[in-house]
Amino acid sequence: MINLKKIRKAILTAVWFMFLTFPLMVMKVNTIENTVQWRWINLAYIGISAFIFSLFWEDLLKRRDNIASKDKKKSINNKISRKLENKKIRNISLFVLILIVVLFPFIMSMYQTSIITTALMYVVLGLGLNIVVGFGGLLHLGYAAFYAVGAYTYGLLYYHFGLSFWLCLPLGALFSALFGIILGFPILRLRGDYLAIVTLAFGEITKLVLENWNDFSFGPSGIANIPRPMFFGIKLKLAEVTNFTYFIAIGLTILTIIVIKRLESSKIGRAWEAMREDEIACQSMGIDITKAKLTAFSMGAVWAGIMGVLFAAKTTFINPASFTTWESIVILCVVVIGGMGSIPGVIVGALIFILTPEYLRAFSEYRMLIFGLALVIMMIFRPGGIIPKIRKTHQFKVKEVKE
Amino acid sequence: MNLEYFFSLFLGGMTRGSIYALIALGYTMVYGIIKLINFAHGEIYMIGAFTALIIGGALSLTSMNPVAIFIIAAIVAIVYSAAYGYTIEKIAYKPLRNAPRLSALISAIGVSIFLQNYVLLSQTSDFLPFPNLLPEFGFLKPVENFLSTTQFLILLSTAVVMILLTILIKFTKMGKAMRATAQDQQMAQLVGINVNRVISMTFIIGSATAALGGVLITTHIGQINFYIGFIAGIKAFVAAVLGGIGSIPGAVLGSFVLGLTESFGTGYISSDYEDAFAFIILILILIFKPSGLLGRKENEKV
């Protein structure tokens, strides 16, 4: 496997990287104290790691291409999904899953329950954005704005009118959906990246309004003391309410999955899919593109609105700093890493994406570095996401007719 | 308000626009050729600024002529940024050329996070001041109220870069190859253009102009940290789209429109909504011209 040519190439790569990282890794200039620190040892680290990296990189790429060209049926995903077709295995695994989900908060600490709840919120956000990006093929970079609409719906309605969490949940969804339609109208004509940048602009404008309009949103100091969800009017203790929030998140996740599954194979779901593949062809088939786009935006926004309400209830404090463009990008990453358009993919994507940094706390300062690297590597080796969408195939079986 | 005020706002907006333009060029060129929103482009700008700071800072401890230090620092920064751009393309984007477009976008986001933290960890999270290397130009004395030396330098360098780039694209062989690749990659390959080389070249040129922007803004504002690339990158991206992404004159025009809008918006209305003005202009323009100011209208085949 390793021959002389490869080693030569690896040495060249190592030298290249040593050159490339020289000013940043070796020199450390402090222009305040006017000192220069030389860290030569870093050069050695870079050289060695670049050498090793180069030795294996091309083989890895080749292997990836080989796997991709081989029969897809051999991939792990398909093995699993075929196993799941077996009713017995399917029921057992479903049972185990339910058991774990139900018992989780009682076995685990409050912290674990709390971060799993956060992860579940991202599952729903991911699934919601998946409607727009995965089904509709509309790149959306301002999703956090809808999230903010939900959160502020609860925050403000509670503050002014004392409305409860349960009442705000549907209201958040409603306002968010309306907001989605308002956003959708002016940009119906836009395509691809033009659409993306306008959604980004809407996200930023929403945040700016929240920051500047003190009389409406209390500006950057935000709204504090938002109550956590109540259980039929009973105020729960902290540990209980954490578990309760977890179950609400589970309930909403299941609801989302069911609704989205149904949407996907409904008439409008197919319209979205057609729109994603080719807008013009889709229009000429008699599909109302305006309607399809607007429903995609508003149906996507609904889930962000709901999660916004839950977010406000969980953190008990909201301010505009939680709804930045970065937040929108995180949700987009969840969708793409999981596998665009694929519901299980998005679920796994959210769990990994949100839980990894939490569990990487031990590496504290290196975690974002590792995270960035992981994103690149993941995309290179699984460009379709962790669980790529498998197109549903409908088979038409002809019954043999005996003569 | 008076004319002098108007004029200083105008020049302030042009300065800002110039910086956006230097970054936006890279976005638009890369997009034109491989249809990738290179999210890590803002980080290249940051790395350029940082390299200049490191080299400039180290050399200013010696007794060299400050102007010479500035020039050396700028050149090193440009060379390094170009090298980073080239390497990033080879590692993070090339293997994804046939993958879904969004996967490449996420890979770019990953690179962006990585580079930010790479600089954060290898250097520092604090703001560092850039040594004051340039003397005030004497001939700007009469207009110093609305045009500072660094502003002048930014405007001048941007103009020079634009002219050089136009010559490169219009009249050289490489430029021709670039235009051909932008139009149709497969066809370009068929007529014997080395597409990989063209793409590498695009990244190198785009990164170099971004680095120049980084160096210039660092001398202008006087301090940097690892996070300056994110916002500048987003703004430049907006500018590129505003002008019609993929179009080089569009990116420049878009950048100036954006810079001026922000400057006048702040000057005559309020800086509270500075970014909002920029985004509202963007939305308005895109509503009336859905493919940007100078963007090519795509003819769709059905």
Next chain:
Amino acid sequence: MKKILVVLLFTSVLLAGLVSCKKDSGTIKIGVAGAHSGDLASYGLPTVKAAELVAEMYNANGGVLGKQIELVIEDDVCKPEVATNTAAKLVGEGVVAVVGHICSGATKAALGIYKDEELITISPSATNPPLTKSGDYPNFFRTIAPDDAQAQVEVDFVADVLDLKKVAIIHDKGDYGKGFATFCQDMLNDKGGIEIVMFEGIQVGAVDYSAIINKLGASGADGVIFGGYHPEASKLISQMKKKKIDIPFLSEDGVKDDTFIKVAAEFAEGVYATGPVDTTSNPMAIKAAEDHVAKYGEEPGAFFLNAYAATVALLNAIEKAGSTDFDDISAAMKSEYVETPLGKISFDKAGDAIGVGFAVYQVQNGAFVELK
């Protein structure tokens, strides 16, 4: 497909088990929370070091209530949504009190949890007034004066000492900066006789600030108050000076940082900033700084003394209360005076430190000098 989920959940459960499997009650656990990574780390890490130094000192003398002190250090990156998880983790670890959080927003989010769990929380740096004044958080204390007290000092200085007539107020749209700016605006209006010619927010991290500087120049202000942190302040002041706008520049604690002087260099000269009354000559403060240099090899950072004082006050209250019970500690915090690097302090009913005030500083010859 669901099987992957199962496997994943199992692994996460296993991982979780690994993380959460440590509990013993031989020690008194104190949580230390704040931004320990990311761009705001420089505000949070000094608190960790202060807490470590104090804990070490107490442990060497036999601990508190006969038990050793164990610090549980958790990062919240200054984000409210992360802070709730951090708080849940600290609660799960069984801490009896928390030193932190650093940012007001994160503190508010985390307090939602500490309040229900009845955990004393003492912050060295969260200055948002409602944290104490609203009465919503009976468990909250702080060793730094709230923003409105600071704004009052600033406004008095502007009106009585500098005698300015037209003031421009600029802020960074942040929680802290805009809050401070709004207080200044209200107090100036109450005072009367001073015209506010401009009240605007700037975009943090913008490419440059020439437009706002031009506007400032054209507004005819004879002084500017800035609410925000030192990176923006040093960009503004250097661009102002380059534009020859030479009017007093006043700011607050976020700017009263030595980094500001180092970065803005000659432009920093003459800038006013309010900050906690200088106590670096206090013998305890000198010792704390010396210990810091001895242990970490560098000068202490932002809020170090406040954090040191917070930890000392907290441990002293536990000692005096004789238990780790919430009511006892809370009562002791309010009744006992304690010697800290900030002087002799106690806490009022709302949780603000008595004996901690603000003074105005000016940069003179490259250092902040307290103006009497």
